[in-house]
Structure formats: C-alpha cells, structure tokens
Amino acid sequence: MSVLVFIPHIQENPSKAQVELLTYSAHIAQAQNLPLVLLTGQKISLGAYGVDKLVQLANLEQMETALLAMQTLAKQENASTIILGWDDFGKALAPLLSAKLKAGLVAGAISLPNAEGLVQKAVFSGKAFVSIQIKTAIKIIALMPNSVGVQTVAEKNTAFAELTVQTPAIRVRVVNVQKPEHAGISLQDAELVVSAGRGLKAPENWGIVEDLANALGAATACSRPVADAHWRPHHEHVGQTGVAIRPNLYIAVGVSGAIQHLAGVNNSKVIVVINNDSEAPFFKAANYGVVGDAFEVLPKLTAAVKAFKNQ
Amino acid sequence: MNFLVCISKVPDTTSKIEFVENGTKFNEEGVQFILNPYDEWYALVRALELKETLGGSVTVLSVGKEDYEPILRKALAIGADGAVRIDAEPLDAYFVAEQIAQYAQTKSFDVILVGKESIQHNGMQVGAMISAILDWAYVPLATSLNLADKTATLTQDQTAGAVATLQADFPLVISASKGMAEQRIPNMKGIMAARTKPLEVLPSFSAEALTAFVGYELPAAKTGCKMIDADNMQELVRLLHQEAKVI
Numbered sequence: 001m002s003v004l005v006f007i008p009h010i011q012e013n014p015s016k017a018q019v020e021l022l023t024y025s026a027h028i029a030q031a032q033n034l035p036l037v038l039l040t041g042q043k044i045s046l047g048a049y050g051v052d053k054l055v056q057l058a059n060l061e062q063m064e065t066a067l068l069a070m071q072t073l074a075k076q077e078n079a080s081t082i083i084l085g086w087d088d089f090g091k092a093l094a095p096l097l098s099a100k101l102k103a104g105l106v107a108g109a110i111s112l113p114n115a116e117g118l119v120q121k122a123v124f125s126g127k128a129f130v131s132i133q134i135k136t137a138i139k140i141i142a143l144m145p146n147s148v149g150v151q152t153v154a155e156k157n158t159a160f161a162e163l164t165v166q167t168p169a170i171r172v173r174v175v176n177v178q179k180p181e182h183a184g185i186s187l188q189d190a191e192l193v194v195s196a197g198r199g200l201k202a203p204e205n206w207g208i209v210e211d212l213a214n215a216l217g218a219a220t221a222c223s224r225p226v227a228d229a230h231w232r233p234h235h236e237h238v239g240q241t242g243v244a245i246r247p248n249l250y251i252a253v254g255v256s257g258a259i260q261h262l263a264g265v266n267n268s269k270v271i272v273v274i275n276n277d278s279e280a281p282f283f284k285a286a287n288y289g290v291v292g293d294a295f296e297v298l299p300k301l302t303a304a305v306k307a308f309k310n311q
Numbered sequence: 312m313n314f315l316v317c318i319s320k321v322p323d324t325t326s327k328i329e330f331v332e333n334g335t336k337f338n339e340e341g342v343q344f345i346l347n348p349y350d351e352w353y354a355l356v357r358a359l360e361l362k363e364t365l366g367g368s369v370t371v372l373s374v375g376k377e378d379y380e381p382i383l384r385k386a387l388a389i390g391a392d393g394a395v396r397i398d399a400e401p402l403d404a405y406f407v408a409e410q411i412a413q414y415a416q417t418k419s420f421d422v423i424l425v426g427k428e429s430i431q432h433n434g435m436q437v438g439a440m441i442s443a444i445l446d447w448a449y450v451p452l453a454t455s456l457n458l459a460d461k462t463a464t465l466t467q468d469q470t471a472g473a474v475a476t477l478q479a480d481f482p483l484v485i486s487a488s489k490g491m492a493e494q495r496i497p498n499m500k501g502i503m504a505a506r507t508k509p510l511e512v513l514p515s516f517s518a519e520a521l522t523a524f525v526g527y528e529l530p531a532a533k534t535g536c537k538m539i540d541a542d543n544m545q546e547l548v549r550l551l552h553q554e555a556k557v558i
C-alpha cells in the first residue's frame with residue numbers, strides 16, 4: 001500500500017502551497033507507515049519533504065491525461081490514500097477521480113485526519129465546519145491551501161520512476177488563455193489580502209488600495225457590488241457567491257461586513273476592518289478595527305507598513 | 312438541444328446556522344430554503360436562453376424528498392419545461408451524481424448543467440462525478456457558454472485573473488459559475504404556468520454513498536475587536552507584527 005499525492009507541475013523551490021501539500025501527505029504516510037509516492041511532471045529531488053518515490057509523466061496539466069495517470073498509478077502503487085490540492089485543477093480532478101475509483105472524497109479539507117480518520121472541511125460557505133468520514137477503502141483528500149501549514153516530516157531518499165499511459169480521448173480543448181496585463185498575486189494562495197468595498201466610492205480610487213497591497217505584498221479582493229459594477233474584475237469578488245479564502249491577514253476597507261461577504265472571509269486568521277461607521281457589522285468579526293475615512297487611513301497605513309519594512 | 316439542469320435547495324444566505332442533536336444535524340427550524348443561487352442564476356437561466364434561440368427543452372431535476380418540490384416549482388415558473396424529482400434523501404455527492412447519471416442514461420440530453428457548488432456544502436463535486444459516471448466531457452467553473460453544431464465554446468476563470476477559452480464535444484456536463492447569465496425573476500404568467508407543468512416523481516436508483524457527514528462545528532467566535540486610533544497606524548503595524556504575527 002502507499003499514499004499517493006498529485007502535483008501537476010513542480011519546481012526546484014516548490015511554492016508554499018505545494019510544500020504544505022507534500023508535507024501533509026508525508027505526515028499521513030508516516031502515521032500509517034506507508035511510502036509516499038508523488039506523481040508530477042518534473043524530475044527533481046524532494047526527499048526533504050518526505051517523498052519516497054517520484055513518478056514522472058509529461059502533460060499532467062491536461063485533465064484527461066492526469067485522470068488516466070492517477071487511475072493507473074493508484075492501482076500500480078496500491079494507494080490507500082490519495083491527496084490533491086483543492087486548487088483550480090484539483091477542484092475538477094478530485095471529484096472525477098473519486099467517481100472513477102468509487103473512492104470517497106473530502107473536497108476542500110482543512111485538517112489532517114483525526115484518530116478516527118475524520119477530516120474537516122468548511123460548509124455553509126465558511127459559516128461552519130463538518131467532519132467527514134470516508135467509508136471506502138481508498139480515501140481521497142483534496143486539501144484547501146493555507147489550511148494546516150507546513151508539517152515537520154522525516155527526510156527521505158527519493159526513488160525515481162516514469163509512467164506511461166495511453167493518450168486519452170481529448171474532449172475539452174483549450175483554445176487560448178488570456179492573462180491579465182498586471183498579473184497580481186493569486187487570491188486563493190495569498191497569505192495577505194487587502195479588500196475594499198463600496199466605501200471606496202469609485203473605481204479610480206483603488207490606487208490607495210493597491211498601494212497598501214503592494215507595500216505588504218498582498219493580493220487584492222473586493223465585495224460583490226464592487227465586482228458587479230465592474231469597478232474591479234470578477235475574480236476579486238470574495239464571499240458566499242465569490243471566492244472563499246482563508247489568508248493569514250484580511251484587511252477590509254469600506255466593506256460593511258454583510259453576512260454573505262463574511263461567509264467567504266471569516267476563516268481568515270486575523271481580520272482588520274477600516275470603516276468610517278463605527279456601527280459597521282464587520283467590526284464584530286474583526287480582530288483589529290480602525291474607525292476612520294479610508295481616504296485618510298489607507299495612505300497612513302501604507303506609510304507605516306513601508307517604514308516597518310525598511311527597518 | 313435538450314438540457315438537464317440539476318438543482319438543489321439550500322438555506323437562505325441570511326439563515327442562522329445552528330446544529331442540534333449533539334452537533335450532528337443542521338437546525339432547519341425557522342430556516343427559509345431557496346433554490347441554490349448558482350443553479351438558479353447561472354445554470355438554469357443560461358439553459359433557458361440557449362433553448363429559446365436553438366430550440367429543444369429544459370428539464371430540471373432534484374434528488375430529494377417532497378421538501379424539494381417548491382424549488383422545482385420555482386424553476387418551472389422561471390421557465391423550465393418539465394421537472395423531475397428522484398425520491399431519495401441526498402446522502403452524499405456521489406450518491407446524488409449516481410441518481411442523476413442513471414436517470415440521464417434513460418434519456419437523450421445533450422448538455423447537463425449544474426451550479427458550480429451548493430452554498431450549503433460547497434463541494435463542487437456533483438457535476439464532475441456525473442461526467443465521470445457517464446463518461447461525458449466535463450467543463451468546470453464555466454463563466455460563459457455558447458453552442459454550435461458539434462461543439463460548445465466556454466470560458467473559464469483561472470488563477471490570478473487569467474481567462475481560458477475552451478471547446479468541448481457533446482454530450483457535455485458543465486458547472487456554471489458567475490457571469491454565465493443574469494438572474495431572472497419569475498413573473499405571474501410563469502408562476503401560473505408552472506402549476507400545470509409536469510413534475511414527475513421517480514423512485515431512487517440503486518447507489519451507495521462514499522462518505523458520511525459525522526458532526527458539525529461552528530467557528531470559534533472572535534474574542535472582541537481591538538480598536539486602534541486612526542492617526543496611529545504605526546501601532547496597527549506593530550500589533551500585526553508582534554501580537555498577531557501575520558506580517
């Protein structure tokens with residue numbers, strides 16, 4: 001038996017989310033005394049993250065190929081636990097694999113399995129958590145980024161192997177991918193997020209939000225009405241009907257804190273609220289609050305952050 | 312083009328989230344249930360728009376008990392031609408996907424649409440699972456959908472604002488995300504018409520659940536908000552660094 005983890009593309013210095021995923025998997029493998037097998041596109045040394053065996057295959061960014069490869073490898077390696085990241089790719093691959101293998105899935109896990117093997121995930125759009133029991137012999141866990149942090153694991157000597165699979169029928173083709181002019185930090189992976197709402201009054205006022213985000217190295221987000229009015233791109237919309245995030249720091253400026261907004265962000269570790277209305281509901285969900293006009297407070301906060309960074 | 316739109320019922324977004332029976336059950340008392348926004352605003356409305364230009368039919372389907380009938384009636388009022396309820400407790404995503412897939416196998420749909428997720432379970436699983444069981448093409452998180460002779464053209468938001476344009480073959484399962492359509496409010500005529508449209512109730516198909524929801528918990532309440540003077544942003548930065556340790 002083995003624990004199998006999937007990362008379509010990995011580099012010499014893996015991203016924080018990838019290190020979290022690898023060490024999460026290694027932790028489970030070590031607890032069960034099983035080898036950790038990684039399927040990925042590159043051949044690099046990952047022993048420091050507890051990888052016992054790296055199996056390489058090209059084209060893993062292609063969904064049908066990834067699905068077939070994971071089905072094949074799960075069988076070859078007799079995998080008892082399969083782990084993927086709950087990112088754009090994993091959100092599609094994990095449930096496909098679950099149905100193909102008839103193996104139960106925790107979609108968007110935020111914990112390691114407990115002593116009974118239960119794994120937690122957020123439900124009710126972040127307003128609650130549920131513990132899920134996987135009833136099948138093969139268990140699939142798709143881990144939400146930035147949820148358990150990096151685990152300490154024993155270093156391993158990684159063995160290398162290659163996989164060959166038949167070319168599957170490709171029924172969904174990518175015609176083109178349009179990248180935005182300024183590729184900011186991806187909201188899903190961001191540890192720090194600066195978010196603004198209708199309190200900013202107009203799209204041309206976002207400079208002060210971006211200045212703070214740049215000073216912090218943070219991603220930017222917005223409330224739904226802001227995205228609906230096309231003041232900001234849709235992918236920045238957080239909340240119940242937008243993206244759900246759990247960064248270490250969420251700074252909300254000129255956002256009232258409606259329940260649907262909170263749903264997507266209230267699992268952030270620390271929340272700072274800046275609002276000129278001391279009665280704004282968001283203060284109830286905040287760790288730190290500033291009552292003041294965004295147009296005055298933001299430049300001051302940005303200056304303070306810059307001074308701190310220059311120390 | 313024949314569309315099947317899978318719809319589910321969820322607590323209204325302002326509902327109080329509470330659990331009873333030792334944290335094993337969601338307290339439905341006083342909770343208003345609505346049609347899941349992603350299913351209603353995007354999947355259903357886009358299917359109706361496409362049917363209106365291309366011809367064909369839109370069938371809505373729920374896996375659930377009698378308490379799912381109000382949302383099926385609402386979907387009929389918005390414009391669906393027919394509704395089907397598979398009479399089973401929706402045990403988990405795989406169980407639901409099996410019911411839908413087995414039903415679809417007895418019909419001839421070209422496209423199955425689901426909302427990207429239910430705002431109750433946030434699983435994003437059912438669409439993918441239906442496609443895997445039926446061995447149909449699958450496009451998750453689509454923000455637009457257009458259909459031509461033998462292919463569908465879709466867009467999909469990717470990380471950091473990238474937008475992918477995809478082409479997919481029929482038959483096809485699509486999970487619908489924000490942007491695919493605009494919400495439609497049912498009018499009086501639609502509501503009247505819905506009363507006479509067919510709502511078929513079918514016995515459940517044989518299938519098993521792969522997972523079980525064992526117990527719920529609420530997030531730890533914030534211990535109170537520390538207020539910082541608007542003129543002292545150095546203090547906020549100090550607290551974020553030294554106390555909260557997030558910068």
Ligand SMILES: Cc1cc2nc3c(=O)[nH]c(=O)nc-3n(C[C@H](O)[C@H](O)[C@H](O)COP(=O)(O)OP(=O)(O)OC[C@H]3O[C@@H](n4cnc5c(N)ncnc54)[C@H](O)[C@@H]3O)c2cc1C
Pocket residue numbers: 196197198199200222223224225226237238239240241242253254255256257258259260261264274275276277280292293294295324348
């Ligand atoms: C089904 C449903 C789903 C929804 N999903 C979402 C969702 O996913 N995400 C989401 O965000 N919303 C969602 N909403 C909308 C939500 O209910 C709120 O309407 C929305 O979040 C409000 O956005 P806002 O806070 O930017 O604007 P407002 O509520 O208008 O708040 C603006 C805030 O800015 C403050 N302000 C004004 N001027 C200043 C200033 N100069 N300086 C500082 N502060 C200032 C005000 O005091 C106020 O608190 C949903 C609603 C429904 C019904």
